[in-house]
Amino acid sequence: MRKIIGIILLIIIAWGIIISLQNVPFGTSRSEVADRYINKGVEETGAANIVTSVVVNYRSLDTLGEVTILFLAAIGLGAVLATTIRKEDRDTEKASLILSTGCKFLFPFILLFGAYIFIHGHLTPGGGFQGGAIIASAFLLMYLGCHNEKRINETGIIISESLGGLVFVIIGLIGLAVGTHHFLNNFMPKGEFNTLLSAGIIPIIYIAIGFKVGSELSRIIDQLMEES
Amino acid sequence: MIFIVSFLVIAMLAAAISAYFFKDLLSAVIASYMVSLIAAVLFYLLQAPDVAIAEASIGAALVTAVFVIAIRRTRRHEE
Numbered sequence: 001m002r003k004i005i006g007i008i009l010l011i012i013i014a015w016g017i018i019i020s021l022q023n024v025p026f027g028t029s030r031s032e033v034a035d036r037y038i039n040k041g042v043e044e045t046g047a048a049n050i051v052t053s054v055v056v057n058y059r060s061l062d063t064l065g066e067v068t069i070l071f072l073a074a075i076g077l078g079a080v081l082a083t084t085i086r087k088e089d090r091d092t093e094k095a096s097l098i099l100s101t102g103c104k105f106l107f108p109f110i111l112l113f114g115a116y117i118f119i120h121g122h123l124t125p126g127g128g129f130q131g132g133a134i135i136a137s138a139f140l141l142m143y144l145g146c147h148n149e150k151r152i153n154e155t156g157i158i159i160s161e162s163l164g165g166l167v168f169v170i171i172g173l174i175g176l177a178v179g180t181h182h183f184l185n186n187f188m189p190k191g192e193f194n195t196l197l198s199a200g201i202i203p204i205i206y207i208a209i210g211f212k213v214g215s216e217l218s219r220i221i222d223q224l225m226e227e228s
Numbered sequence: 229m230i231f232i233v234s235f236l237v238i239a240m241l242a243a244a245i246s247a248y249f250f251k252d253l254l255s256a257v258i259a260s261y262m263v264s265l266i267a268a269v270l271f272y273l274l275q276a277p278d279v280a281i282a283e284a285s286i287g288a289a290l291v292t293a294v295f296v297i298a299i300r301r302t303r304r305h306e307e
Contacts, residue, residue: 051278117281125277133285140293217290224297 046190047122047199055127056202060184063205064168066129067212071165074216081223095145103145110138118210122199128209135210136217143225152222157215164212171201171208233273240266251306257295264288 037054045053055063095103117124118131139152172184179187184201191198240263247259264287271280 049278126281127278130278130281130285133282133290137285137289140290144293221290221293224294 042193045186045199045202046193047202048194049122049125049127051125052122052127052202052206053199056121056205057186060172060205063209064172064184067165067168067209070213070216071161074220077220078223100146103141107138107142110141111135114138114214115210118206119203120196121206121210122202123194123196128206129213131206131210132213132215133217135214136221139218140221143221152218154222157219157222160211161215161219164208164210164215167208168205168212171205175201229273233270236266236270236273240270253299253304253306254296257292257299260295261288261292264291 037050037058041050041053041058042048045057047053047057114131114134116131117126117134118128121127121131175181175185175187176183179185184205186200186202188200188204190200196203243259243262243266247256247263250256250259264283268280268284268288271277271283
């Protein structure tokens with residue numbers, strides 16, 4: 001009986017989708033805002049990477065919301081994990097010398113690569129979120145390779161996370177006072193196209209996002225590894 | 229190009245279906261890791277390198293690690 005009701009519901013949903021899609025011509029561009037981004041994006045924002053110009057310039061308020069969601073998720077995870085009773089230390093085999101030395105050798109290079117990704121967010125593919133995730137994976141490698149040998153400095157990570165969020169919001173608030181007087185407008189000079197110091201506030205905001213995302217994800221990994 | 233993309237899509241579908249059927253949860257996590265990895269390669273081939281970096285670092289690396297840690301703290305086999 002339940003299966004029959006499910007099939008009937010599926011047919012009704014499929015019929016609704018067919019009805020609503022019948023008037024949409026396929027194969028033609030329906031989105032005018034995408035044309036605007038592609039044709040005017042470089043001129044208006046000064047960023048060589050159009051994806052970045054959409055994420056941090058045209059839709060930067062959405063990015064602030066995303067960062068806030070990640071922050072709340074990290075806080076929720078911390079609250080859940082803080083209440084669990086810590087287990088007795090299991091017998092863990094120490095990592096071999098080759099593994100731990102290899103991890104220690106690779107760690108600064110992965111950090112450097114993550115920093116490169118978010119500093120060059122307005123020129124090459126990538127940005128704050130990607131660079132932050134790569135930095136967190138460097139910390140994950142460190143936790144896996146050198147088990148319980150080193151820990152992340154808790155205070156430092158809270159400071160870098162808070163600074164990232166503060167810089168993002170303060171730059172947005174400065175935009176209210178100068179330039180075109182709306183939140184997070186690109187008030188700084190655009191600079192020379194396709195150089196590191198260009199595109200106004202975009203690189204500053206992406207560096208702030210990179211610090212914030214990197215420290216949040218690293219702290220999530222720190223809390224998970226601590227409990228297990 | 230079309231052959232590479234279709235091969236990758238078929239491999240991705242196979243990995244996704246096997247992730248559903250595996251009773252050993254560690255194997256299921258590795259299969260879902262394969263889905264993320266192939267998705268990252270596909271994003272790169274379809275000229276979306278920004279998304280490819282995000283998928284490779286978050287979908288393939290961090291999510292897999294979180295799942296493996298969760299399995300270590302609970303049970304390995306599905307009943």
